[in-house]
Amino acid sequence: QVQLVESGGGLVQSGGSLRLSCAASGSTFNRYAMAWFRQTPGKEREWVAAISWSSGRIDYADDVKGPFTICRDNAKNTVYLHMNSLIPEDTGVYYCAADSNYTYQYAKSYDYWGQGTQFTVSS
Numbered sequence: 001q002v003q004l005v006e007s008g009g010g011l012v013q014s015g016g017s018l019r020l021s022c023a024a025s026g027s028t029f030n031r032y033a034m035a036w037f038r039q040t041p042g043k044e045r046e047w048v049a050a051i052s053w054s055s056g057r058i059d060y061a062d063d064v065k066g067p068f069t070i071c072r073d074n075a076k077n078t079v080y081l082h083m084n085s086l087i088p089e090d091t092g093v094y095y096c097a098a099d100s101n102y103t104y105q106y107a108k109s110y111d112y113w114g115q116g117t118q119f120t121v122s123s
Contacts, residue, residue: 001026001027001112002024002025002026002027002029002032002098002111002112003024003025003026003112004022004023004024004096004097004098004112004113004114005022005023005025005114005115006020006021006022006094006095006096006114006115006116006117007020007021007022007023007117008020008021008117008119009094009117009118009119010119010120011119011120011122012086012119012120012121012122013121013122014086014087014088014121014122014123015085015086015087016086016121017082017083017084017085017086018083018086018119019080019081019082019083020036020080020081020083020094020096020117020119021078021079021080022034022036022078022079022080022081022096022114023076023077023078024077024078024079024098025077029074029077030053030054030074031053031100032053032098032099032100032111032112033050033051033052033053033098033099033100033101033102033103033104034050034051034070034072034079034096034097034098034099035047035048035049035050035051035070035096035097035099035104035105035110036048036049036050036070036079036081036094036095036096036097037094037095037096037097037107038090038092038093038094038095039092039093039095039116040089040090040091040092041091041092043092045095045107046061047061047104047105047106047107048060048061048064048068048070048081048094049061049064049068049069049070049081050070050102050104050105051070051071051072051079052102053074053102055071055072057102058070059104059105061105064083067083067084067085067086068081068082068083068084069081069082069083070082079096081094081096086121087121088121088122088123089121090119090121091119091120091121092118092119093116093117093118094116094117094118094119095113095114095115095116096113096114097110097111097112097113097114098110098111098112098113099111
């Protein structure tokens with residue numbers, strides 16, 4: 001079992017930056033690939049970025065490639081999502097998820113999910 005707790009949401013102005021964190025507990029963090037998904041208003045949950053257990057493989061959805069960076073610190077059992085150049089369309093609830101295999105964008109493959117953290121980008 002892995003428990004995931006996201007943090008870092010809030011309110012940010014358009015063009016600003018934000019860092020989300022996801023702290024894991026309950027099992028060996030470095031056995032899991034990690035990912036961020038988001039649910040923006042009016043849309044279904046979508047994959048944002050994924051990182052393998054060793055950080056040897058990283059993938060991004062096309063519309064966040066460049067402004068967003070995923071990274072992990074296995075010593076701290078934490079995965080991060082650094083977001084730059086935020087736009088109002090990035091507003092939503094962001095979830096982290098853990099997968100015992102690296103399937104990056106396939107939400108159904110992820111074994112564990114956090115409760116999500118909300119942020120709003122104001123125009």
